[in-house]
Amino acid sequence: MPPESSTTPAVDSTVRSFRIQKERTRILGLTWDECIQGFFGGNAFVAVIVLGLITFFLFREGSSFFTQNRDNLTIYRQAGLEYVDFGRQQEKDHAALSRYLSDLRLRTLRHYTDQEGLPAKEAQARLAEFDRFADRFSSASKPLRSLLSDLGDVAVDIKARHQNNLNFAEKRRQLLAAGKTAEAAEVELVPIDYAGEVAAITATLPDFAEASATFAKTLEDLIATPPALPAPELTERLTRFQALTRDYLAGFPATLEAMKAWDPARPVPLAQSFTAFVFGRQWLTASFWQDWYGVMPLIAGSLLVSLIALALAVPLGVGAAVYVNQLASPTEQRLIKPSIEFISAIPSVVLGFFGIAVLGEFLRVASGWSFLAWVPGFPFAERLNALTAGCLLGLIAVPTIFTLAEDAINNVPRAFKEASYALGASRLQTIIRIIVPASLSGIVSAILLGLGRVIGETMVVLLCAGNRIAIPDFTAGLGVVTQPVHTMTGIIAQEMGEVEPGAIHYRALFVVGLLLFFIALLLNFFAQKIVRKYKVSIG
Amino acid sequence: MSAPANPFAPRHGSLRRAETAVAWAFRSATYFILLCGGFVFGNICLKGLPTVTGAFRGLDHFPYVTNTFLFEAPESLYVFEHDGKKVEMGDAEYRAFREAETARAAAEGLPAPKFKAKSYVYASGGIWPCIVGTVLLVVGSMTIALLLGVASAIYLSEYAREGPFVRFIRLAILNLAGVPSIVFGLFGFAMFVLYFDWNVSLLAGWFTLAFMVLPVVITASEEALKAVPRGFREGSLALGATKWQTIRKNVLPYALPGILTSSILGIARVAGETAPIMFTAAYVVRDKLPWEVEKFGDFVFQGVMALPYHIYVVSSKIPQNEYTQRVQYGTAFVFLGIVALIAGSSILLRNKLRGRYQW
Numbered sequence: 086m087p088p089e090s091s092t093t094p095a096v097d098s099t100v101r102s103f104r105i106q107k108e109r110t111r112i113l114g115l116t117w118d119e120c121i122q123g124f125f126g127g128n129a130f131v132a133v134i135v136l137g138l139i140t141f142f143l144f145r146e147g148s149s150f151f152t153q154n155r156d157n158l159t160i161y162r163q164a165g166l167e168y169v170d171f172g173r174q175q176e177k178d179h180a181a182l183s184r185y186l187s188d189l190r191l192r193t194l195r196h197y198t199d200q201e202g203l204p205a206k207e208a209q210a211r212l213a214e215f216d217r218f219a220d221r222f223s224s225a226s227k228p229l230r231s232l233l234s235d236l237g238d239v240a241v242d243i244k245a246r247h248q249n250n251l252n253f254a255e256k257r258r259q260l261l262a263a264g265k266t267a268e269a270a271e272v273e274l275v276p277i278d279y280a281g282e283v284a285a286i287t288a289t290l291p292d293f294a295e296a297s298a299t300f301a302k303t304l305e306d307l308i309a310t311p312p313a314l315p316a317p318e319l320t321e322r323l324t325r326f327q328a329l330t331r332d333y334l335a336g337f338p339a340t341l342e343a344m345k346a347w348d349p350a351r352p353v354p355l356a357q358s359f360t361a362f363v364f365g366r367q368w369l370t371a372s373f374w375q376d377w378y379g380v381m382p383l384i385a386g387s388l389l390v391s392l393i394a395l396a397l398a399v400p401l402g403v404g405a406a407v408y409v410n411q412l413a414s415p416t417e418q419r420l421i422k423p424s425i426e427f428i429s430a431i432p433s434v435v436l437g438f439f440g441i442a443v444l445g446e447f448l449r450v451a452s453g454w455s456f457l458a459w460v461p462g463f464p465f466a467e468r469l470n471a472l473t474a475g476c477l478l479g480l481i482a483v484p485t486i487f488t489l490a491e492d493a494i495n496n497v498p499r500a501f502k503e504a505s506y507a508l509g510a511s512r513l514q515t516i517i518r519i520i521v522p523a524s525l526s527g528i529v530s531a532i533l534l535g536l537g538r539v540i541g542e543t544m545v546v547l548l549c550a551g552n553r554i555a556i557p558d559f560t561a562g563l564g565v566v567t568q569p570v571h572t573m574t575g576i577i578a579q580e581m582g583e584v585e586p587g588a589i590h591y592r593a594l595f596v597v598g599l600l601l602f603f604i605a606l607l608l609n610f611f612a613q614k615i616v617r618k619y620k621v622s623i624g
Numbered sequence: 625m626s627a628p629a630n631p632f633a634p635r636h637g638s639l640r641r642a643e644t645a646v647a648w649a650f651r652s653a654t655y656f657i658l659l660c661g662g663f664v665f666g667n668i669c670l671k672g673l674p675t676v677t678g679a680f681r682g683l684d685h686f687p688y689v690t691n692t693f694l695f696e697a698p699e700s701l702y703v704f705e706h707d708g709k710k711v712e713m714g715d716a717e718y719r720a721f722r723e724a725e726t727a728r729a730a731a732e733g734l735p736a737p738k739f740k741a742k743s744y745v746y747a748s749g750g751i752w753p754c755i756v757g758t759v760l761l762v763v764g765s766m767t768i769a770l771l772l773g774v775a776s777a778i779y780l781s782e783y784a785r786e787g788p789f790v791r792f793i794r795l796a797i798l799n800l801a802g803v804p805s806i807v808f809g810l811f812g813f814a815m816f817v818l819y820f821d822w823n824v825s826l827l828a829g830w831f832t833l834a835f836m837v838l839p840v841v842i843t844a845s846e847e848a849l850k851a852v853p854r855g856f857r858e859g860s861l862a863l864g865a866t867k868w869q870t871i872r873k874n875v876l877p878y879a880l881p882g883i884l885t886s887s888i889l890g891i892a893r894v895a896g897e898t899a900p901i902m903f904t905a906a907y908v909v910r911d912k913l914p915w916e917v918e919k920f921g922d923f924v925f926q927g928v929m930a931l932p933y934h935i936y937v938v939s940s941k942i943p944q945n946e947y948t949q950r951v952q953y954g955t956a957f958v959f960l961g962i963v964a965l966i967a968g969s970s971i972l973l974r975n976k977l978r979g980r981y982q983w
Contacts, residue, residue: 121868122783128775129784132842133796135835139803142814404653412647413654421654423971428661430889430967432896434932435960438939438952439664480664483657513643534802541804543899544932548940574806574899581810581903586818598810602803609802 143602147595154378155358157589161375163349164243165236165283170375171344172233172293176226178333183223185329189322190215196316214312225303229296236286241373243282250274283349294341301334362596368554368576370590378593380600382556386471386570389557390546391539393475393566394482398539399532401479402486406528409487410494411516422491429484436477437548445473445549452567462564467551470569474550478542482535489534493527494520526619530612537608541601543574550575573597665960672957675950679750692750693954698909698934699749701947704741712947714748746909746938747948751955753913757928758962760826760914761905762895765833769890772834773841774883780842781849782871801839805899808836812904824927826914829905833894840890848882849875882977888970896963898932906933931959 112120161167193215197208253272260269308327314320365379409421445468451457452464462472497520505515521528551569554576559565577594584591679693699715713721718741726736776793784790812832822828852875860870898906907927917923938952 118867122779125775125779125783128772129779129793131772131776132800132838133793135838136796136800136803138815139807139811142811142819143807146810146814401653401657404650405657408647408650408654412650421658423975424658424661426971427964427967428657430892430896430963431661431664432898432932432959432963434896434898434935434939435668435956436664438935438956439668441939442944442949442952443667480657480660487657511639511643513639513646537802537804541802541806543804543806544936548936574804577806577810578899578902581813595810595814598807602807605802605804605807606799609799613798 139602143595143599147592147599150378150589150592150596151355151358151362153589153592154362155353155355157376158353158358158361160244160247162351162353163279163283164247165240165286165349166244166375168283168286168344168347168349169233169236169240171340171347172229172236175297175337175340176230176233178336179223179226182326182330182333183219185326186219186222189319189326190219192322193314193319196319201315211315215314218307218312222304222307225300225307229293229300232289232293232296236289237374239282239286243277243279246275246277250277280350287344287347287349290344293344297337297341301337304330304334362593366556368571370580376590378589380573380597382554383571383573383576383597385556386550387540387546387572387574389471389565389570390474390478390550390572391536393471394478394539395532395536397476397479398482398486398535402483402531402535403490403528405483406487406490406494407516407521410491411512411520425484425487428480429488431480432544433481433542434544434548436480437545440473440477440545440549441469444476445469448473448476461562462567465567467567467569469549469551470567471550471557472566474546474570475566477545477549478539481542481545482539485538486531486535489531490524490528493524493531496527497523526615530616533608533612533615537605537612540608541574541605543578546572547575547578552579573601577601665964668953668956668960671949672953672955672960675954676958694750694755694958695752696750697753697911698746698751698951701744701747702741703744703947704739706739712748744942744945744947746934746942747951751931751934751951751958753910753929754931754934754955755958756914757906757930758895758932758959760928761829761833761901761930762891764826764830765837765894766887766891768830768834769837769841769894770883770887773838773887774845776838776842777845777849777883778871778876781846782867782875797839797842800835801843803836805836805897808832809900809903811835812900817904822925824903824905824907825925826905826928827924829901829928830924832900832904833897836897836900837890837894840893841887844886844889845879845883848879848886851882852878882974885970885973885977888966888973892963892967892970895966896932898936901930901933902936906930908933908937931955931962935959 115123190212193212194208197203197211198205203211253274257269257272257274260266260272308330311323311327314323362378362380364381365377366381367377367379368382369375369377405421405425409418413421449465449468452460452462457463501519501523502515505519510518550572552571552575553569554571557565557568557570561568577598580590581594584594676691676693679691681690681692682688683690702713702715702718704711704713722739725739729736776797780790780793784793809832812828812835816822816828816831817824820828856874856878857870860874861867865873905927907929910927910929914923914926914928917926935952935955938948938955942948944952
């Protein structure tokens with residue numbers, strides 16, 4: 086019997102049944118309520134756990150990329166591919182010069198047919214001298230090319246045998262793991278004498294030097310007697326060509342020095358594997374020669390597309406936010422806000438399809454209109470390029486920027502606005518001098534979050550950005566926006582399905598993912614920091 | 625002596641003109657956005673609608689009418705010339721036709737006819753497996769996300785006291801919301817598909833999508849819980865109910881409509897995302913429908929076709945021409961229609977519910 090009943094004997098049984106129960110069931114020393122609280126608290130922790138798991142798995146899959154890439158770069162050096170690449174670079178530069186010449190030929194031909202009105206046959210005949218010159222120029226590299234091709238074959242052969250050995254070692258490991266010792270012993274690795282075999286390549290240095298010298302001599306003689314061209318503008322280009330060729334020839338001794346100093350045994354530091362990824366200007370996979378994992382072209386592509394998107398979305402989104410919050414009538418407000426939110430619900434893959442089917446084609450046709458010829462980069466031939474993707478990404482970023490910026494403007498205390506009016510400021514003055522500055526921190530963080538949304542967007546860029554893996558040619562000025570690019574998100578979506586888990590390419594994609602993850606976190610961090618630090622409030 | 629000018633008279637001048645001009649600039653920016661969105665929407669609806677409306681066929685048994693685009697599997701389209709006319713046929717029809725023609729020619733003693741057919745994959749038939757797959761993905765992932773999300777929101781809004789722990793959780797939620805969807809795809813691939821060895825499966829897709837949409841659900845649920853007036857809780861507690869009884873009887877029932885409507889926005893996000901399911905749950909093509917599995921246990925370990933991924937496939941892997949346009953626009957229209965319906969109803973319902981409990 087509870088003690089209190091003895092002190093209050095008059096309480097009848099109906100009242101007693103309403104008395105609050107003090108005893109509680111305890112599970113592991115916790116009351117029932119505490120258990121429930123713990124359960125909910127545990128669930129709340131899921132977000133933290135997921136974030137942790139994402140970080141963990143991205144690191145787990147991506148981290149060994151750098152050691153694998155070091156091996157990749159080591160064999161590039163050991164097999165002598167690096168050595169041969171000195172010569173190949175020379176050859177490539179020469180090919181670029183040849184392209185300059187054929188471009189010049191095209192211009193000259195156009196000059197003959199369009200400005201002098203010659204028939205095609207006559208124009209071709211007049212170009213005969215130029216053609217002989219161009220032919221001799223481009224065929225001058227033949228001996229050098231055949232020498233390099235022989236050397237390249239040797240180097241690729243060493244690399245192929247190295248790869249075979251790796252495969253055999255893996256096979257042996259698997260057999261041993263399966264307990265088949267006898268079969269494992271049969272798998273034989275063919276040892277490769279890297280130093281000895283590469284010595285055969287480097288021994289050809291005198292040959293190379295000689296071929297290179299003859300090559301240089303031929304070119305020098307050739308450019309001393311350039312063909313005559315019909316217009317001063319064209320001659321100027323030819324002079325420029327001569328200068329370029331001289332610069333090119335001046336680089337020969339340096340290449341030779343580099344080849345002499347080259348040492349196949351020099352180890353590749355891990356830092357180099359890192360810098361080759363971060364600053365690498367080539368993303369080249371499944372190549373017979375050498376795979377490169379340089380993230381620069383992807384970052385450049387992502388940035389270019391995002392900048393185009395923001396350039397479109399920031400004025401529109403912020404402008405709309407100001408309008409809806411400050412100028413629009415209540416009816417307009419009620420209609421516009423949900424409509425813009427509705428735009429954010431359009432799935433990105435549908436927008437991507439729209440880009441392929443409608444917008445890309447429209448922009449290409451529009452770029453050919455003569456009254457738009459002043460726009461940099463117009464006209465363009467590629468229907469899918471950074472501009473197409475950027476326009477659609479702009480549409481994706483607008484609702485994000487609009488909603489957050491509108492919130493920020495809405496949070497400006499009423500008194501600010503009223504004080505401004507009371508001092509005689511007009512509506513425009515109030516908006517530009519008071520409202521926008523007071524909500525600037527919110528607007529900037531809205532823009533940052535919009536940028537995060539745009540950089541992380543996948544389907545639109547995968548479908549519409551053109552997917553050419555190269556750093557856009559920024560020398561084209563603003564016209565760079567009409568070039569096709571590839572992005573970080575796009576490359577993951579495109580190549581992830583084709584790679585073998587555990588291979589270096591697979592790991593490289595995870596490192597790109599990790600990079601994206603940190604960019605997103607960083608943008609988020611700054612957006613929050615700006616809001617907290619520069620928040621304007623009353624008092 | 626003239627009367628002093630009225631200092632409050634409206635001034636006409638450059639300032640006034642500038643004001644009107646800037647107001648118009650802001651207004652045109654707003655309407656330009658709406659115009660762009662409306663154009664995308666209208667273009668896809670206009671070109672996609674005929675695909676669906678043109679696909680109704682009569683049946684001689686129960687529903688008596690069916691839609692071949694909505695309720696059939698995708699097929700290849702064959703285009704060839706026959707008797708001087710251009711004929712388009714789906715895969716099954718084309719095979720039957722070719723056999724019939726060959727048999728007819730053989731019966732008449734003529735050499736077998738030759739068909740020079742051009743084929744376009746996925747350009748005929750319908751998108752039924754994709755619709756089914758998308759529905760399955762949405763239902764599964766939203767169930768997981770709602771269970772986890774609502775529980776988190778209850779903790780954050782009812783139990784938690786502001787402190788470093790809660791700030792940490794909020795920070796995590798905020799950051800999770802900013803993680804790009806493709807990163808979720810990579811994570812799902814690494815963890816569920818490879819590490820847990822679930823392969824490309826519904827289960828992997830469910831968890832990947834659920835984690836992606838978790839921040840949306842938590843934020844929406846917390847807002848709905850916060851909208852329930854304090855008095856409801858205090859009244860219940862004052863009557864002697866425990867905390868959990870209060871939440872169960874006096875908070876959740878009033879917050880539930882809000883939680884559900886706002887979470888519909890999460891559904892739109894789940895249904896609309898392609899990148900996270902690309903490597904975790906989606907197949908380019910699959911003959912069997914999801915319920916045609918041998919064992920019941922295999923159900924969650926199978927990949928499915930999904931609408932967003934199908935749009936990606938038909939818009940990037942097959943050429944754009946008059947024959948493929950039907951299925952491209954049709955799929956985009958159906959998908960956009962579904963997502964728009966979900967998002968639209970969410971926005972409408974939310975505006976209705978906003979400020980319903982104000983004491």
